[in-house]
Amino acid sequence: MTALALLTFGEDGVATGHRLVDPDSPALAITELAATRGDGIFETVGLVGGRTLKLDRHLARFSSSARMLDLPAQDLAVWRAALRDVAASLDPGRASYVKLVLSRGVEGSGIPTGWAFGTAHESYDDVHRDGVRVTLLDRGYPHDVAQTSPWLLQGAKTLSYAVNRAAYREAARRDADDVIFTTSDGYLLEGPTSTIILRSGRTLRTSRTDLGILAGTTQAELFDWAATQGYTCTYDLLTPGDLADAQAAWLVSSVRLCAPVRSVDGAAKTVDADLTAAFNAHLRSLAG
Template identity: 35%
Template structure:
């Protein structure tokens, strides 16, 4: 199985593969110095990026909110194709990064893709689940709807707070984070959507809260009827989530991961877990 990442850079003449150790960014690139940029990460299966169009749609929405020109859709599609062509048959992740470009000199945006192996911990958590620490995001549930400059729903490069939350969870001996609003509503995880089951229905948090609209969760909801479930959106408290019939983290490369504990409170693995896993098709 390949373990060395593959890097492809989008240039005016088209995508070009470069050695992984090649320096790419200028020292004044605003994606590096200010976090001004956006990215998308996709699962690679059967030598193709899964849900590519949906991810590129979201990338374009993020770039629009950041006032960064979006590359042509055909150029991004070709960039992904070139990047993953040499990976092989095993699953992988592919990340597209678009930075705002150089602060001095007007060069930008800068666009590249990275193909990387799926960590073993991801496949393990698909099977065994994950334990979450609940942490406050510090603002009321609808604050970002009233303050668009907080960039709710934008997958920007500014992920330092997300990573800090994950470090705090690890410090507490937990595997991930349940991000909560200041008024005790479930939002999302730092790198995943939260989905829960009640009876024969699946739910997730509405995007009006400023969460990132999850592509994997959207696929699950669009196709839920195939496994006898309905799907909808609602606000839910931490206590209500713990009392659900099952709950999952949904992310683009990790896949569907059962939540088995929140702050020392156990959760059952939902009765629909096997059907959900089969529907989304991540290797177990």
């Protein structure tokens, strides 16, 4: 089952409402810049029992990405309503997600295009139990690229995902399931669709967000929870050596939730089953 809402926009480029449409019917013009240029932003919001996970964090990041791309600031109440109508159209008995997309629109129109698309996704129970095999790939930028070259839009959640998809294909060629990007000067960044967390004793670490990476909504929620459980949570310049030395590692995201890393470039890594279960139980408890 899928569901789709199309947003309507005023002349100022701000969404004013939405309507549910047939998700199997044509909805976009062939000159839509989302398709021809990847010129837009998105957020993917996980659903548990038909209820959203961390919606406020996603909408805040949605607004941040819009600012970075010089897209019109949006009325988030309109987007929230579209998401909830789409979510209500899905089967609450299946794990699902809703993707919010804001594009610059049809080329030459000056009016954005936006939609909310919802669908069920596969079960990740096996991944939560067994973990993922990771390979390290050089993203090709130094760690300060966000400061030296802001026009590269590092840290915005854009529709331009060709590099991320290529990274997954390279991972498959290396007999791996997922990727952690590194900088050209030797620091850990993020996965193509996830944020990294490392554990050393009672300390949890993740990469600093000023490295041109997305501020992870799932990672931030886990850090908030972990702090109440007595963990120290830090944002650091992390290296592959830190990953090798960590007692456990995870890739976390809104749909797959918390996936433990079981190997890095073929070197086995211990899966912390207890903390993985606690992480995922906490995330599922947030649905509302």
